[in-house]
Every structure is written in structure tokens, then in C-alpha cells.
Amino acid sequence: MSDATEIMAFSVVMPALEMAQETGKLVAWRKAEGDRVIKGEPLLEIETDKAVLEVESPADGILADVKAQAGAVVAVGKIIAWIVRPGETPPSEVASPARMQTADESIHAVAPVIPAPTAGPGAQMSPKARRLAKEHGVDIASLRGSGPGGEILASDVLAASESKGLPSPAPKDVETPSSIGRLMAERTTQSWTTVPHFFVVREIDAGALIEVRERMGSAIQQAQGIKVTHTDFLVALVARILVKHPRMNASWSGAAIRLNQEVNIGVAMAVDDGVVATVIHNANKADLGEIAVQRRELTERARAGRLRPSDIAGATFTISNLGMYHVDAFSAIISPPQAAILAVGSITERVVPIDGRPAIRPMMTFTLSCDHRVVDGARAAVFLNEVAEAVRQPENWLR
Numbered sequence: 001m002s003d004a005t006e007i008m009a010f011s012v013v014m015p016a017l018e019m020a021q022e023t024g025k026l027v028a029w030r031k032a033e034g035d036r037v038i039k040g041e042p043l044l045e046i047e048t049d050k051a052v053l054e055v056e057s058p059a060d061g062i063l064a065d066v067k068a069q070a071g072a073v074v075a076v077g078k079i080i081a082w083i084v085r086p087g088e089t090p091p092s093e094v095a096s097p098a099r100m101q102t103a104d105e106s107i108h109a110v111a112p113v114i115p116a117p118t119a120g121p122g123a124q125m126s127p128k129a130r131r132l133a134k135e136h137g138v139d140i141a142s143l144r145g146s147g148p149g150g151e152i153l154a155s156d157v158l159a160a161s162e163s164k165g166l167p168s169p170a171p172k173d174v175e176t177p178s179s180i181g182r183l184m185a186e187r188t189t190q191s192w193t194t195v196p197h198f199f200v201v202r203e204i205d206a207g208a209l210i211e212v213r214e215r216m217g218s219a220i221q222q223a224q225g226i227k228v229t230h231t232d233f234l235v236a237l238v239a240r241i242l243v244k245h246p247r248m249n250a251s252w253s254g255a256a257i258r259l260n261q262e263v264n265i266g267v268a269m270a271v272d273d274g275v276v277a278t279v280i281h282n283a284n285k286a287d288l289g290e291i292a293v294q295r296r297e298l299t300e301r302a303r304a305g306r307l308r309p310s311d312i313a314g315a316t317f318t319i320s321n322l323g324m325y326h327v328d329a330f331s332a333i334i335s336p337p338q339a340a341i342l343a344v345g346s347i348t349e350r351v352v353p354i355d356g357r358p359a360i361r362p363m364m365t366f367t368l369s370c371d372h373r374v375v376d377g378a379r380a381a382v383f384l385n386e387v388a389e390a391v392r393q394p395e396n397w398l399r
Helices: 127-136 154-163 179-194 207-224 230-242 288-303 377-392
Strands: 010-013 023-029 042-047 052-056 061-064 073-075 079-084 197-205 250-252 257-259 265-271 274-280 317-321 340-344 348-354 357-371
Touching (some): 197 377, 207 288, 230 288, 230 377
Antiparallel strands (some): 340 357
């Protein structure tokens, strides 16, 4: 038997859900050390700057050598446990790379534990950590990085800042935001100050949408036991139209435009700590009932704090609907690297001209926010016009 097959151990690591993520907080283990686990079942819960997520087991086996407990903040990529075959032991920190295997069946090397070096002029340091060090007046030369390879993380800077002296008690009228709230503030600020936004607005007659929802929604509710919302209809319509407008479904990647092959619609929803955008993958290929089921499941997991990594990853376009809060219209901030976000207002009866005469119609306002690096005004106008036509004749797109 070769060394590569002597031990089949799968590492459980703190996952990275986005490029800027440096750490994750281990909220809870769903299994105890020594328990048998099955590939794909919930193994642990982590809290990132976005949400609390469930992480699935990467393999069948026994959970062993748990290195981090609930409450621990762990660097992305760090091994926090192993899954091994019954009767086997986890690899040691100095084991040969050929004796370990990761969940994707690639060889995984674990280096010996080496004390993190003191930061010097050339020390690895994330941009966020460097910015925080400057803001808090922390001397980076005095820091020891806790990240992979001794990299200095934002948490190292904040810890050093706090150790300089006791913080002043917060005034009673000051509320400290959660990690999700802080990230939402950082992201919206970064997007608003770095992405060249422009906005296109349309008022749309929602009469046909209301009628189709009552008819088709009633049939779906009877067949599948789920209530179809206006958001479900909009996800289905917008996803199908995006196929014809690849630039609206594109991403800005620093110096180039990336045309995404999948149409994954993010649906912004409020949770206790802020707003998360859950994702309906391949929405252009899903029928209305499937979209409604996915949206309900995502909503339930978001409200329960049980989102999975795949639930919030990969969106190519976002819809934010505040109609249920009786908001007539609003402008939304783009979530980079997406090229656009559609803000949807409430359906309200208004007086509008019909064939030269005033009439009362159920109207709704769409505001399309676009990244001018990816989309120009003409493209945005054509896309929004087609969305408006689809709302006026939804059955043509949902057959």
C-alpha cells in the first residue's frame, strides 16, 4: 500500500466566501468529535461578515482532531478539524503531504507550526489591516500576524489597538453595529465611492402582473402549497430578459468586463442584523414554482441564521423590492462586481393618461442602478424598457 492510500484524511478548513474575507467565527459544531458524519450534511456553523452560514461535511467518516471551539475567530484556510476513516488517526502537523487528501481529492500539505514573524517593512498584510493600522495609529512593526504564513489580519490590528488602553465607555445613545452591519456600511461606502453609478427610472402599469399572479399563483399554491409573490414573478421575468442582455448580467473585474455564463439573481432581504442578498441560481432556467420554493427556503434559512455558503454566493444581478414597506421608489447601491441592481417600489393606484383620458391604474416604479464602466445609458434603457414590457405582458415570458 502506498503512502497516498495509508491515510485518507479530509481537512475541514475555515472557508472563504469572498475575496476580502480574512477570518470566520466558528459559531457551533453540529457534530461532536468522534461522531460519524456523512458527506453533504451540516457539520458546523460559521459567522462571516455577511451572515451565519452552515458548512457541509466534505466527506464521509469520523470527525476528529477538532482544533477550534465555538466562539473562536479563525483565519481563512486554516484547518480546524479532520474527517478520517473509522479506526484511523488524523495526520500529524509534520506528516508527509502524500499522506493527506482534501475534500476535492487534491494533495494537501500541512507545514510544521512556525511562530508568526514580527512584521517588518515587507511583512504580508491585507489592505484592510493596513488601513486600520493607519486609522488607529498602530505600529505595524510591532505586530505578529495570526494569518496563514504570518500574514497580519485586520483582527490583529484591532487587538493591538485595544491593548493600548481601555476603551472609553460607549454613550448610551450609541449603538454598536453587528459584523453584518459593519460590513454593509463598508461595502456600500466602497461601492458608492468607487463605482460610477447612474440611474434609469420607469413607471410601469402592474395590472397584468396582478392578474397573472392571482391566476398562476393560485394554481401553483394549490399544486405546491406555496404562495407566489411579486418578487418571484420579477425574478423569473428579469432572469429571462438578462439572457438577451449579457452586459446587464456582466461583472467588472478591475480592468475588463466579464460576461457571466449563468444568470443568478440575488434577492435582497432584511434580517435582524441588516440586509443579505440570497441567490437563486440559474433563475432563467427555473419555472415560477421552483423560484417560489427556492425563495421561501432561502428566506426561512436567512431568518433562522442558517444560510449556507452557496445561498449567498455567485449573484450576477440583484433585485431589491421594498414594495411591501409601502415605499414608492428608491435608488439602490450596486453590489460589486455586479453591473446593476433593480430597485422595486410598491404598487399604488395613480391617475395616468390612457388614450388621452385620465384613468386610475395600479402603477409601480422601477429604478435601475448601473455601473457605467460596464453598461452605458442606451443599454440600460433598452433593458429596462424590455422589463417594463414583460411586466405588462408577463405570460409571454413565462410560458
